[in-house]
Amino acid sequence: MKSLLVAWKDFRIRITDRRGFLTMILMPLLLTAILGSALEKSMGGQDVPNTTLAYYQMDEDSLANEFRNTVLKNKELRDSIQLKEVLSKEELQRLIQDGKADVGLVLPSRWSEKIEKGDFTDTILLADPGKEVQATIIESMVHSFMKRAYIMFVAADVTIRDFAGAEPVMTGQVDMQVASADIIRKIEDIQGVTVQEEAVGEKVVSSMQYYAAGMGVMFILFNATIGAKMIMTERATETLARLLRTPTTISDILLGKFLGTLLFSGTQFFLFVVVTHYGFGVAWGDNMAQIIAVGLAYIVCVSGLSMTLAAFVHSEKTADMINGVGIQLFALLGGSMLPIYAFSDTMKTVSNIAPNKWALTGLLEVMGGTSWMNILLPISVLVIVGMLSFTLGIWRLRVR
Known part of the structure; x- marks a missing residue:
């Protein structure tokens, strides 16, 4: 009972911090709207005539x-595009001249670096006269992919820079207007750019759905550091010491801290799902029980991590650094900013260390209309990590 009182006290402090609370709700909604709207059309839906592409x-x-690998060799385009990979630009030109290829595509060296800078000029497209339709479609596919990648670079850069240079989210000092203006200014001339929509269950998940889930899990992850900072602050101000002079045990206090983060994270998740559903038309899936199960597992994981951070991080400055930079690195690694399918095989394996990756995977599966069996793994991983983190944090804090 006493732990519930401690949890309610922490929840009231955070929920009545109007600027901090609105930041935790409005910022993910803002980024969801920007990214989801900018990437609303799929480049994979064109009717491609038979094309021999020299590459x-x-x-x-x-x-x-x-x-x-993911576009030109896409299984849906395999019957339409016959890809001929060559070893030089000269060989490519010969294929076009001899009529053995309809379209030729040359990608320059360090292509990703050029795209990151917004330089799309070095990509070369050659076409056989009379094959304008095929050339136009291939050009559209290339430009759509480049602009999509550019938006990912811009969104990741601006978000990281704004958070790393801002006060902690808990203070509500993040300037959402400046952040949104910066992103919009850089992508306002880019149209028709999207992540490639892939079916993860019975249904195709749209870009708006993807970024709703991605932004939601990213911002809930901030609660791990915010919850830890509350414990550090109360330790520094001797609030914890005063609580221990009451008939409240250390176990009651620490369990209350855990439950307080759990309650706030759950409220944030619930509000985000409701607002994105009715405000943006995001379909979170037909099975509400699955959504609740994945969400609950994730907030248990985040709340457990907050206890571990509080136990092992001694400085509020270190917590601020984790809040501003570390969480964003997890966001990128876990697919909240750049879709996981764009990662290399090695990075896909490394991304398993990010808790938001497991939550994002589970939510996307639910959106796609999957079965309980397919979300059992992410739910299990999140609950296990949360319980282990909670146990480790409680043990360490009791010792300290």
Whole structure:
């Protein structure tokens, strides 16, 4: 009972911090609206006539490899596009001249670096006269992919920079107007750009759905550091010491801290789902029980991590650094900013350390109309990590 009183006290402090609370709700809604709207059309939905494409890639750039493997070799386009990979630009030109290829595509070296700078000029497209339709479609696919990648670079850069240079989210000092204006200014001339929509269950998940889930899990992750900072602050101001002079045990206090983060994170998740559903038309899935299960597992994980951080991080400055930079790195690694399918195989494996990756995967599965069996793994991982983190944090804090 006493732990519930401690939890309610922490929840009231955070819920009545109007600027901090609105930041935690409005910022993910803002980014969801920007990214989801900018990426609302899929480049995979064009009716492509039979095309023989000669393809030359100057180096093993990771983004160029991703374009070749996930777009040009997409199973849905396999019957329409016959890909002929060549070893030089001269060989590519000969294929076009001899009529053995309809369209030729040359990707420059360091393609990803050029796209990150907004330089789309070095990509070369050659076409056989009379094959304008095929050339136009291939050009559209290339430009759509480049602009999509550019938006990802811009959104990631602006978000990281704004958070790293801002006061902690808990203080409500993040300037959402400046952040949104910066993103919009850089992408306002880019149209028709999207992540490639793939079915994860019975239904295709749209870009708005993807970024709703991605932004939601990213901002809930901030509660891990905010919850830890509340414990550090109360320790520094001797609030915890005064609580211990009452008939309240250390176990009651620590359990209350855990439950307080759990309650706030749950409220944030619930409000975000409701607002995005009715405000943006985001379909979170037909099975509400599955949504609740994934959401509950994730907030248990985040609340447990807050206890571990409080136990092992001694400085509020270190917590601020984790809040401003560390969480954003997890966001990028876990697919909240850049879709996981664009990662290399190695990075896909490394991304498993990010808790938001498991939550995002579970939510996308639910949106796609999956079965309980397919979300059992992410739910189990999140609950296990949360319980282990909670146990480790409680043990360490009791010792300290």
